Amino acid sequence: MNIIEINNFTKYYGKFLAIDDLSLTVKEGEIFGFIGPNGAGKSTTIRAMMSLIHATSGTISIFGKDVGQFGVEIRQQVGYLPSEVFYYEGMKAIDLLKYSASFYPDYQFSRILELAETLELDLNRKIADLSYGNRKKVGIIQTLLHQPKLIILDEPTSGLDPLIQQKFLDLIKEANKNGATVIFSSHILSEVQKICDRVAIIKNGKIIKIDKVDNLKKTNHKKIKVVVENNELKEDLLNVEGISKLVKKTNYVEFIYSGDINKIVDIIQKMKISDLLIEEPTLEEVFFHYYE
Amino acid sequence: MNIFKFELSRKKASVLIWSVGIIILIFISIAPYSSFAADVEALEEIFRSYPPELLSAFGMNDIDLSSIVGYLALMYPFIQFFLAVQAANYGFALLSIEEREKVADFLLVKPVSRTKILVSKIFAGLLALTASILIISCAQYVILLLLNGDEPLDSEVLLKLSVGYWLFSLTFYFLSIAISVLIKKIKSVLPFSMGLVTITYFIGVLADITNSNIYNYLTPFKCFSPTTIIENRGFLLENILISAVLILGSIVLAVIVYNKKDIQGV
Numbered sequence: 001m002n003i004i005e006i007n008n009f010t011k012y013y014g015k016f017l018a019i020d021d022l023s024l025t026v027k028e029g030e031i032f033g034f035i036g037p038n039g040a041g042k043s044t045t046i047r048a049m050m051s052l053i054h055a056t057s058g059t060i061s062i063f064g065k066d067v068g069q070f071g072v073e074i075r076q077q078v079g080y081l082p083s084e085v086f087y088y089e090g091m092k093a094i095d096l097l098k099y100s101a102s103f104y105p106d107y108q109f110s111r112i113l114e115l116a117e118t119l120e121l122d123l124n125r126k127i128a129d130l131s132y133g134n135r136k137k138v139g140i141i142q143t144l145l146h147q148p149k150l151i152i153l154d155e156p157t158s159g160l161d162p163l164i165q166q167k168f169l170d171l172i173k174e175a176n177k178n179g180a181t182v183i184f185s186s187h188i189l190s191e192v193q194k195i196c197d198r199v200a201i202i203k204n205g206k207i208i209k210i211d212k213v214d215n216l217k218k219t220n221h222k223k224i225k226v227v228v229e230n231n232e233l234k235e236d237l238l239n240v241e242g243i244s245k246l247v248k249k250t251n252y253v254e255f256i257y258s259g260d261i262n263k264i265v266d267i268i269q270k271m272k273i274s275d276l277l278i279e280e281p282t283l284e285e286v287f288f289h290y291y292e
Numbered sequence: 293m294n295i296f297k298f299e300l301s302r303k304k305a306s307v308l309i310w311s312v313g314i315i316i317l318i319f320i321s322i323a324p325y326s327s328f329a330a331d332v333e334a335l336e337e338i339f340r341s342y343p344p345e346l347l348s349a350f351g352m353n354d355i356d357l358s359s360i361v362g363y364l365a366l367m368y369p370f371i372q373f374f375l376a377v378q379a380a381n382y383g384f385a386l387l388s389i390e391e392r393e394k395v396a397d398f399l400l401v402k403p404v405s406r407t408k409i410l411v412s413k414i415f416a417g418l419l420a421l422t423a424s425i426l427i428i429s430c431a432q433y434v435i436l437l438l439l440n441g442d443e444p445l446d447s448e449v450l451l452k453l454s455v456g457y458w459l460f461s462l463t464f465y466f467l468s469i470a471i472s473v474l475i476k477k478i479k480s481v482l483p484f485s486m487g488l489v490t491i492t493y494f495i496g497v498l499a500d501i502t503n504s505n506i507y508n509y510l511t512p513f514k515c516f517s518p519t520t521i522i523e524n525r526g527f528l529l530e531n532i533l534i535s536a537v538l539i540l541g542s543i544v545l546a547v548i549v550y551n552k553k554d555i556q557g558v
Binding site: 013050051053071072073075076078080082083086087089100102104142 | 294298302389393394395396397398400401402403404405552554555556557
């Protein structure tokens with residue numbers, strides 16, 4: 001069964017085309033990733049699903065019902081975590097969560113306490129006094145407290161430390177195991193790789209690729225920067241398969257490498273280097289062929 | 293009900309502060325009356341020596357200073373000014389707070405329709421405003437009672453002046469709600485409420501100077517002017533109708549626009 005069905009969704013802001021004829025379906029029980037650079041249209045699409053904004057043309061249905069017509073009914077079963085979490089300031093976290101819970105007739109208060117304990121959040125503090133990460137935790141709790149059938153997360157991990165990030169991802173996986181479908185938007189590929197079944201890559205309001213994560217994982221890209229002493233750069237060594245986007249300067253090279261990591265380490269070993277940086281490339285760097 | 297209760301509880305402090313502030317204003321305005329109550333004739337003599345246009349500008353025509361209620365009528369527009377600011381503040385903040393404090397993504401994704409959110413909020417603001425007027429009116433009555441000494445008070449007119457406060461505030465409240473949904477983003481409420489109140493206040497002043505009836509339809513300050521209420525011992529039907537149309541029109545407009553509005557992210 002399709003939980004989400006988007007057909008030819010188009011959104012104009014005045015003359016600016018934010019979303020251009022976007023169509024996709026998400027099946028029940030999937031964890032569906034939504035990746036793309038900032039401003040690509042991830043949030044716009046999500047906000048349209050939540051009926052925060054209205055489509056210029058096209059249809060969006062969730063649980064087989066149109067979001068415009070049956071929004072209230074649909075939202076009963078949806079948990080949404082916005083990318084930036086702000087709340088009525090001056091309120092305590094617990095009061096806000098109780099207010100949030102009051103919209104869902106059959107929630108259990110113990111669930112709030114349970115989630116707060118998992119995420120290590122002190123519920124008696126004022127939201128205004130909370131750090132960005134802790135405020136995000138409040139957001140996570142209010143997203144999950146009514147055990148929604150569809151969980152929509154817009155860049156959920158920003159601001160969370162790695163330990164809490166892991167706990168949060170576990171919570172999502174657990175909810176998914178219990179039957180929830182998840183939409184997970186992010187611009188960090190590794191995060192999406194960790195959790196999603198399928199991903200859509202979105203750019204300039206268009207979907208440029210929808211694929212299984214397993215297929216994307218095969219392209220194991222690394223961004224490598226090799227800094228050398230003066231004139232120690234042996235460029236010819238770098239004529240190997242898997243190197244792309246090579247940038248040469250007098251005392252360093254920078255490139256994207258995809259392939260067996262041992263091979264490239266062997267090559268670098270032959271140079272006298274003063275510094276070495278191996279990092280996760282940004283999405284744009286990995287999918288540059290989509291983005292060019 | 294949860295939205296209504298939540299919104300109302302957030303207004304408690306504001307209602308108290310505004311009420312106390314306006315009660316103090318009333319007391320300061322009325323307190324001098326007792327000191328020159330004995331010399332009302334002399335005072336009226338002074339007023340007569342002023343050019344009538346000046347008196348008109350301050351709404352001092354047709355005001356009978358021989359009673360404390362008449363003196364209250366003299367101060368009424370100033371009190372109205374602050375009541376209007378309070379009402380307009382509530383109106384402009386009602387729906388813009390979610391976007392300003394960036395909590396739209398919290399409230400508007402809950403399983404409630406926007407119309408229900410709007411109606412719940414409107415009622416909460418309405419009750420807060422009514423409570424405020426009630427507190428102010430009771431305090432005003434007590435102040436007048438204390439300052440008036442042994443003279444009898446015209447309670448009926450006082451009651452009607454208070455109803456005037458209420459209708460006047462409601463008009464500003466709903467007008468502000470309607471204007472607020474038409475504005476893309478309200479970063480701060482006060483410039484809008486001060487702007488609206490100041491403009492309508494000066495339209496009222498203009499109306500007094502020119503003695504033209506047309507302005508009566510342009511500003512609540514004229515619809516609910518104390519002289520009209522005292523002279524007629526009540527309200528003119530046409531003024532009530534103007535207000536009712538404004539209020540109903542504002543509600544309809546707000547419901548339509550708010551339902552269609554795109555709520556932008558941060």
